[in-house]
Structure formats: C-alpha cells, structure tokens
Amino acid sequence: MISEYNEKSTSARFIMHVGNKSFSGQGLNKPSPYPINTFVYNKGGAQKVVIDEIVYTMPEGSILPLVSNQHFVFEHPETLTAWQFNREFYCILDHDAEVGCVGFLFYGIQHPMFIKLDKEGNKEMSYLEKIFSEELLLKDNFQGEMLRTLLKRVIIKTTRIAKLQCDSYQQFPDEKMDIVRRFSLLLEGNFKQQHEVKFYAAALNKSPKTLSNVFALLKQAAPSVLIRNRIMLEAKRYLHYTEKSAKEIAYELGFESPAHFSRFFRMYSGTSISEFRNCAMLKKGE
Numbered sequence: 266m267i268s269e270y271n272e273k274s275t276s277a278r279f280i281m282h283v284g285n286k287s288f289s290g291q292g293l294n295k296p297s298p299y300p301i302n303t304f305v306y307n308k309g310g311a312q313k314v315v316i317d318e319i320v321y322t323m324p325e326g327s328i329l330p331l332v333s334n335q336h337f338v339f340e341h342p343e344t345l346t347a348w349q350f351n352r353e354f355y356c357i358l359d360h361d362a363e364v365g366c367v368g369f370l371f372y373g374i375q376h377p378m379f380i381k382l383d384k385e386g387n388k389e390m391s392y393l394e395k396i397f398s399e400e401l402l403l404k405d406n407f408q409g410e411m412l413r414t415l416l417k418r419v420i421i422k423t424t425r426i427a428k429l430q431c432d433s434y435q436q437f438p439d440e441k442m443d444i445v446r447r448f449s450l451l452l453e454g455n456f457k458q459q460h461e462v463k464f465y466a467a468a469l470n471k472s473p474k475t476l477s478n479v480f481a482l483l484k485q486a487a488p489s490v491l492i493r494n495r496i497m498l499e500a501k502r503y504l505h506y507t508e509k510s511a512k513e514i515a516y517e518l519g520f521e522s523p524a525h526f527s528r529f530f531r532m533y534s535g536t537s538i539s540e541f542r543n544c545a546m547l548k549k550g551e
Contacts, residue, residue: 268401270354270412277354279412281397282347292317292336294506300333301349302357302371304419306390309344316377317498318505318545326387328380328423330370336506346394348419355413357420358450364420365439368446370427372453374491380427393419437483444469445485448476456495458519462488497533500526504542511538 270279278301282288290303310325316337323329323339331337339345352358361367370378382390393415400411428434434442451465459465465488466476477487486494496518503514515526530538 268398270401270408272353272409275353276351277409278349278351279354279416280347280349281394281401282345282349283394283398284343284345285347286343288339288342288345288347290331290333290335290337292334292506293502294336301351302333303331304348304423305329305331305339306346306348306394307344308346308387308391309341312344313340314338314377317502321377321379323379324381326382328382328390328426329377330366330380330423331377332371334502336502346390348397348416350416354409355416360417364417364424366420366424368449368453369442370420370424373449374445374452374485375431378427380423380430382426386422386426389422390419433483433485441483444479445483448480448488448491452491452495456492456499457517460492460496460519462492465492493533497530500530501534501541504538505545 266283267285268281268283271277280301305323305328307323307325307327307329311322314321314323314329314337316331316335318336357364357367357371397412397415400408400415403411428439433445447469448465451468455464462473462476466473469476471479473488477489480486480488485491500514500518503509503517509517511527512523515523518526520526520529527538530541534541536544
C-alpha cells in the first residue's frame with residue numbers, strides 16, 4: 266500500500282509505504298525531482314539490504330534512515346513500513362533545533378545507521394503507523410500539519426534512541442557532538458568543491474589542527490579521512506549508476522584533472538577506474 270499527501274502550492278510531498286513489494290531507492294540511477302528523506306521500519310525478521318552496492322543486514326524491529334542519493338534494495342520489502350518526505354514538506358535543516366537529526370541520522374558520518382527498537386519502541390512505531398494511515402485518509406485543512414506533527418514524533422523518537430545506542434553520545438555531551446554534526450553537514454554540502462580540512466575548520470572557527478584534535482578526542486575518524494571517504498563514496502556512485510565518463514566525474518568532484526582523480530581513486534580503492542566500472546557492469550549482468 267502506498268499513501269501520499271501532496272501540496273500543489275508548495276510541492277510538499279509525504280509518502281507512506283506499507284508492505285510495498287516494489288519499495289526501493291534509485292539514488293543517482295534515477296534522481297528524484299524532489300529529493301526525499303526516508304525512515305524505514307522493519308517489522309519482520311532480520312533481512313539483507315543492499316545500499317550503494319554494499320550488502321548489510323537490517324535487524325528485526327529496527328529503523329534505518331536513508332537519504333535521496335542512496336541506492337537501496339531490500340530483501341523483503343513486504344515486511345517494511347517506510348515514511349518519506351521532501352524538504353518542502355518538512356525541512357530537517359530549518360527545524361534542527363526541534364529535532365536535532367541533521368548530521369546524525371541524515372547526512373551523518375555513520376551510515377548506514379540501524380537503530381534497534383525495544384518492545385516499547387516497536388509498539389510505538391506500530392501505533393504511529395496506524396495513526397498515519399488514519400490521517401492519510403482524511404482530506405481537510407489540518408491534514409498536512411497533523412502529518413508533520415506525527416513525522417516530528419518519529420524523528421525525535423528515533424534520534425533519542427539512536428543517541429542512546431551511540432557510544433560517542435554516551436561519553437560526550439550533545440554540545441561537543443554538535444561539532445561533528447556541523448562538520449557532517451558542511452561536508453555534505455561542499456565535498457565536491459572543497460577537499461581540504463582547512464576549509465571546514467575555518468567554517469567552524471577552528472584551526473585544522475584543533476579540529477583534528479577535537480575529532481580525536483571525540484573518538485571520531487580524522488576530518489581528512491571523512492572528506493576522502495565522502496568523495497570516494499560519490500565517485501563509486503557515479504561509476505555504478507551513471508554513464509558519466511571518468512573525465513566528467515573528475516570535474517564533477519572538483520579534481521584539477523582526470524589524471525589527479527585517477528590517482529586518487531586507485532590509491533583509495535586499490536583498483537583503477539576502468540577496472541572498477543567493468544566489475545560493476547559484470548555484476549549488473551549477472
């Protein structure tokens with residue numbers, strides 16, 4: 266079942282999937298005109314999910330946040346409930362003071378994030394599914410605001426549980442971890458143009474050395490490693506899901522030349538661009 270709420274005047278869109286066997290995300294393979302964030306709730310047993318060509322196991326009774334540029338396919342989508350929303354429906358960036366999920370649940374440095382629910386958490390998500398379903402049947406002037414209120418409840422509940430399951434949030438106060446969140450958001454918006462730590466450090470009013478020391482203290486990977494990993498992730502997405510040439514991808518990702526990109530890719534993937542793409546094409550043909 267797929268239920269939708271749309272606001273023509275603002276292009277706001279909210280979608281709920283319940284047991285939809287064709288539920289998946291196409292990422293760069295078929296970009297949505299309205300980028301959508303997704304919460305997936307697994308009501309069934311543990312199952313495999315392939316995200317950007319990497320296989321993970323999603324535990325039973327868990328929630329998985331996903332963003333629009335991720336390509337994903339579930340082993341048993343019929344056991345899932347998913348809530349999807351675009352920025353026009355609810356902007357998590359504009360409302361970060363309310364929900365605190367930007368740079369953590371969405372666009373964070375830990376991905377994918379499987380958030381395990383206890384008995385009470387599963388009970389609440391099942392209840393929210395029922396309330397969402399009822400609300401999506403109504404057609405009045407209050408429907409949009411009610412759906413946003415319910416979505417906020419899902420976001421806040423999931424964020425709280427995720428923080429309890431995150432070692433860093435258990436060891437350090439939110440104020441300290443907010444530096445990581447702010448860096449994550451800056452990285453997501455600028456990694457194609459800015460490859461140096463000094464840019465992100467300056468944006469956070471710190472020196473590169475201080476920023477690296479802060480991340481080490483908070484037991485996070487070094488900023489330089491996170492920048493490199495984000496560039497590599499996007500490069501692999503382009504090679505998997507688009508027909509862009511290596512030259513086009515190089516300039517898309519802010520490299521001075523295709524040769525520079527080629528050296529970077531080989532250094533951090535252990536293979537050449539052509540070998541990687543050929544391997545990806547062979548897998549698709551299987």
